């Protein structure tokens with residue numbers, strides 16, 4: 001029996017990706033896709049890749065009763081509408097940052113506070129590779145942020161395997177594509193302004209630092225650049241270990257953590273043109289690529305991680321989390337392997 005699903009914010013970028021995944025998912029049937037701006041219009045009129053589906057947008061004020069509701073709305077909407085979302089669905093998967101942090105104090109520090117702090121304990125953060133056991137049966141899920149996901153997947157094995165203690169200096173630089181800003185990305189993401197740039201946009205104080213530090217249990221120095229891609233988040237993490245680290249230690253940590261993971265693949269040297277993680281190689285997929293290189297003369301270790309921000313960084317991660325929560329095959333609806341060769345994603 002298939003489960004019914006609603007996508008609130010179905011006209012947005014991540015909402016469109018959710019709809020693409022859900023219409024091809026063996027366990028879900030899309031019951032409703034909402035948009036206030038496109039109420040009554042066909043989904044294909046906004047997402048041309050979905051022409052041919054007979055879905056139409058409806059008003060989010062009139063939520064149908066479904067099994068699962070995915071909220072792909074701007075920050076602040078889910079915390080305001082969470083009661084309506086939970087009345088409409090048994091399971092709510094939120095793609096925004098509204099339930100990712102664990103305390104009101106953290107929202108006061110990193111955001112503009114929180115209107116429903118009593119629910120923060122109930123929500124499960126979703127980065128299934130790392131906390132799938134908490135997701136089984138969860139009914140309020142906060143899908144991890146895109147830059148945070150890229151960074152955490154890159155660094156996590158080093159902490160999990162004891163290569164790093166947590167006292168080391170870690171400097172992270174993430175390059176992101178314009179789709180991170182959403183469909184209404186504004187002037188900074190308009191084509192003439194974005195084209196050709198490598199523009200620092202959050203040199204310090206990026207909100208995802210809070211998620212990364214919560215998960216890794218250590219502080220990271222984090223900077224973001226807006227670059228001329230549409231899809232993709234590419235993290236370069238400079239780590240300065242206290243003692244010697246060998247390639248064997250690194251392979252042991254990364255293989256030990258990820259060898260059975262369906263959505264994480266290693267790209268660490270090897271041969272060919274794409275020897276390290278590459279956003280283009282994972283565009284449209286739920287895969288993350290992770291790799292590393294040692295720099296002994298500078299006592300440095302550099303870690304790379306690449307994802308598609310709208311897939312592993314949001315819609316794909318949300319569907320993966322729902323699969324785990326509901327007991328489906330983890331890979332259901334997420335098998336797409338990507339394209340090669342392909343133009344800039």
Ligand SMILES: NC(=O)c1ccc[n+]([C@@H]2O[C@H](COP(=O)([O-])OP(=O)(O)OC[C@H]3O[C@@H](n4cnc5c(N)ncnc54)[C@H](OP(=O)(O)O)[C@@H]3O)[C@@H](O)[C@H]2O)c1
Pocket residue numbers: 008009010011012013014015034035036037038060072073074075077095096097144145146179180181182183184309310313314
């Ligand atoms: N883009 C990414 O790469 C990415 C990655 C990870 C997480 N996220 C998070 O995912 C969420 C969605 O991002 P996005 O990039 O898809 O944004 P987007 O393209 O701007 O889409 C936002 C959607 O929300 C709807 N919406 C806006 N205000 C609403 C309201 N008050 N009530 C109901 N619906 C409302 C919009 O449609 P109408 O205004 O027509 O209703 C639209 O469908 C954000 O919280 C974002 O931070 C995004």
